[in-house]
Amino acid sequence: MLRVALVGITGRMGRVVAELATAAPDIELIAGLLSPGRDLAEAARLLPCNVRLTHDRFELVTDVDVVIDFSRPEVTAEAAIAAADAGVAFVSGTTGLRESEFAAIRQAAASIPVVHATNFSIGVAVLLRIVPKLARVLASWDCELLERHHRQKRDAPSGTALTLARVIAAARAVNTPFVYGRGPGLAMRQPGELGIHAIRAGGEIGRHTLLFASDEEGIEITHWAQSRRTYAAGALQAARLLVGRPPGLYQFADLLFDM
Ligand SMILES: NC(=O)c1ccc[n+]([C@@H]2O[C@H](COP(=O)([O-])OP(=O)(O)OC[C@H]3O[C@@H](n4cnc5c(N)ncnc54)[C@H](OP(=O)(O)O)[C@@H]3O)[C@@H](O)[C@H]2O)c1
Numbered sequence: 001m002l003r004v005a006l007v008g009i010t011g012r013m014g015r016v017v018a019e020l021a022t023a024a025p026d027i028e029l030i031a032g033l034l035s036p037g038r039d040l041a042e043a044a045r046l047l048p049c050n051v052r053l054t055h056d057r058f059e060l061v062t063d064v065d066v067v068i069d070f071s072r073p074e075v076t077a078e079a080a081i082a083a084a085d086a087g088v089a090f091v092s093g094t095t096g097l098r099e100s101e102f103a104a105i106r107q108a109a110a111s112i113p114v115v116h117a118t119n120f121s122i123g124v125a126v127l128l129r130i131v132p133k134l135a136r137v138l139a140s141w142d143c144e145l146l147e148r149h150h151r152q153k154r155d156a157p158s159g160t161a162l163t164l165a166r167v168i169a170a171a172r173a174v175n176t177p178f179v180y181g182r183g184p185g186l187a188m189r190q191p192g193e194l195g196i197h198a199i200r201a202g203g204e205i206g207r208h209t210l211l212f213a214s215d216e217e218g219i220e221i222t223h224w225a226q227s228r229r230t231y232a233a234g235a236l237q238a239a240r241l242l243v244g245r246p247p248g249l250y251q252f253a254d255l256l257f258d259m
Contacts, residue, residue, distance in 0.1 A: 002239060004021055005060050007060070009053070010034065015046065016231075017068055017070065018047055018048060018049070021236060024236065029051055031062075031064060032052070036055060058082055060079070065243050067089070068091045069090070071094050080092065084110075089113045092116045094116075095158065106249060113242045113243070115238050115249075117252035119163065120231045120234030124160060127164070128163065128253055129253060131171070141218075142189060143211065144194070145157075145209070145210055146199070149199075157197075158206070164208065168194060176190075181196075182197075206231075
């Protein structure tokens with residue numbers, strides 16, 4: 001049995017991960033980290049099974065094989081260090097991380113296996129494999145990214161949009177700063193620019209459109225999630241594939257397709 005601890009267990013993503021983990025025959029959901037203001041008994045009522053709930057990240061990582069995290073950037077950094085101290089694998093899907101929080105993840109990956117993915121869906125993992133080829137072959141075509149998410153999302157643009165943009169920029173070997181939205185002063189497109197546009201509305205789970213266009217034609221590729229289950233299932237699969245590997249920072253797509 002894979003023994004899992006969950007950071008963000010009361011959140012939109014955490015609750016779906018808890019539900020799928022409880023239903024999976026090979027996974028035991030052992031523990032969950034609560035935010036400081038959360039009452040233990042009230043949190044227990046939200047969950048599908050009996051889990052060790054705690055406010056203490058060191059208690060969280062006791063007697064588990066892997067920590068799965070869908071929370072906030074500052075919590076992610078602390079959880080990564082706690083997982084490393086306990087020698088426990090770490091899977092994080094939290095987005096909006098700053099450089100200092102990425103540094104904590106890299107530090108943890110020196111002693112434990114870690115995967116951080118801005119999107120745990122299979123579709124985006126496949127897209128990340130295809131996009132560099134498209135970006136290179138269509139190097140002279142304009143490229144813009146459009147993403148839509150629910151109104152409560154905290155970061156913009158989405159981590160997935162930024163990941164896609166970075167992959168395209170790397171494939172084209174350009175380092176022009178991304179253009180975020182267009183408005184007065186930024187209306188006209190400059191050569192080589194990569195525009196990213198974020199929409200926040202309603203309950204949209206997550207939709208990303210990648211647009212390549214020349215003067216004569218265009219290609220649009222859209223990925224959308226029908227529910228949070230796709231991300232939760234991907235994170236649990238990442239945990240299965242990660243535990244037992246040597247320390248290091250792994251890519252979700254590499255775990256799925258190459259290893
Ligand atoms: N990689 C992917 O595939 C993927 C997919 C979807 C979302 N995400 C990302 O996952 C993250 C979570 O998304 P969400 O929609 O689930 O957000 P959410 O509903 O706001 O959940 C955030 C969770 O973090 C907890 N938390 C906040 N501060 C904390 C603290 N100081 N200590 C411990 N726990 C704390 C919250 O606890 P309370 O409930 O007590 O506030 C809640 O359980 C976001 O960064 C989002 O962009 C990634």
